[in-house]
Amino acid sequence: MDSQDQVGGAAFPRDVVVLGSTGSVGTQAVDVVRRNPDRFRVTALAAGGTRLQLLAEQVLDLNPVEVAVAWADAADPLREAITAEASRRRLAPGAWRMPSILTGPESVEQVAAGRCDVVLNAIDGALGLSSTLAVLKAGNTLALANKESLIVGGDLVTRAARPGQIVPVDSEHSALAQTLRSGAHGEVRRLIITATGGPFRGRRRSELTEVTAAQALAHPTWSMGPVITVNSATLVNKGLEVIEAHLLFGVAYDDIEVLLHPTSEIHSMVEYHDGAVIAQVSPPDMRLPIALGLAWPHRLPGAARAFDWSRPHDWRLMPLDDEAFPAVALARQVGRASGSAPAVYNAANEICVERFLAGRLPFLAIVDTVAQVVAELGGSAVGSIEEIRSADAWARTRARELTATY
Structure with missing residues (x-):
């Protein structure tokens, strides 16, 4: 870790990996990094592969060494998108570099375990579990925006983490x-x-x-x-x-x-x-907890807007x-x-939300179905990521079966 700039005893700039860089939290994290070039430098980005144009723009903005894309066939389309974006910006050949592009689901875990100071895990849903475990095993600080990986992983995650290694990014x-x-x-x-x-x-x-x-x-x-x-x-x-x-x-x-x-x-x-x-x-702005997650335990000046105290605020509870x-x-x-129950709760809910958004499930049936799936399996003990994945898969299948009649 480079220590060019010492801020309250913590070395800056910090090398950062952003997982889920094209999602909501990921794009805001990229914005925080972009506005604080003296504090952070992105060494790797990871994304699912559905927004390659945005990922190409992030590559040219942040100049990462590596980019991981879960979509196995993304390498050539991403190279083309990066090259086209560089041409659109009229960048000279020596003004930018093509990163090393890794593809497939395992590539995300690979960059998560790479050498850096902090990894922001903003991957959606239970898919983030393997990356969370990879970060912890590598000894990197985990800025956790992917709550599902902690909830689904439970004791597997908490046992893998050293004290203070996980910094929460959820605003709450x-x-x-x-x-x-x-x-x-x-x-x-x-x-x-x-x-x-x-x-x-x-x-x-x-x-x-x-x-x-x-x-x-x-x-x-x-x-x-x-x-x-x-x-x-x-x-x-x-x-x-x-x-x-x-x-x-x-x-x-x-x-x-x-x-x-x-x-x-x-x-x-x-x-x-x-x-x-x-x-x-x-004020409700995710840039504040994101900035804290990346710079913890230090605060970044101007990370988010401050309150306007010239007007009243409603703090009813x-x-x-x-x-x-x-x-x-x-x-x-x-x-x-505990055990498998949180994984079942989360997996069944993801299927029910998918069905609801597709117009195939009533709103109230989301939680009602989740409760039924949880009741059927209970909280069997889990000792490995394979057992968690098995419970997750069972819950998804059962949720599909229960919601097929709507």
Whole structure:
């Protein structure tokens, strides 16, 4: 690691690998890096392969040594896209370089395990698990935006990680990591995770029977990918975050609470046993937790916009309606069961969301089906990534079977 610039004892610039660089979090991470060239240099990018033009632009902006694409046949199309983009920018032959291009699913794990300072894992869904384990095994710091890999991997991931190796990038867990600096672990009474409640906050269960995909995708605060946006509407995302908080911070499920907060300005809170509640507040902007994930434990000046204190702010907090939105209570049950249960919860949900977005499943049937799949398999113990993948595959198959009749 180069130590050209020392900031609070941490060496900069830091060598960074971005996994999922063309997704929502990945593109914002690239923006953070681009605006802080004295702090970060990207050594590798990884993407699925569906947005090769964007990936080509990122290559020319960041000049990585390696690029990994999960799509096995992406090498030639990506080279052509990079060359065409360089021509469009009128770059001289010596002004840019063609990176080494690796393809296939294993290529992403390969760059994840490469020599660097920090790896941002922003891969969607359970597919990020193998990359998370590769990062941890290599000893790199993991800036974790892919919560599913921690939740699905459970003990496999926590056992592989050394203390402090995982830095959360989810806005809620980044907020908890910041506020937990205010006291010792034994002084914590409970963690409080906030949720906007999505587009259907305040509706009763009976008012959710005719919900459409377009309505579910109209999140009131955040701009995210379609799966996580639907997960926010069902509160499945918040259930996943409860499991993530337990695994990251070692706090019992009974001591992790979810409260509704419509404006997404209070990201999370920690209540200490003396009655003090410490909150992390900031405008809803993922660039702040991303910048913290890459620079942890240091802060980057101007990482995100600050509050406009010349106007009033609404910091209301409200209880969650577990009858209308049972996903959080189900997640607590799943988390306590541990073993394969979190993998089943996540996998079944991914299939149900896919069916819902295709217009083949009612909104309320998403969590109802997930609950049925979880109940059928239970929480069998897992000791390897192969057993997790087996549980994941079974849950996907079973969810497809249960939703085929709609």
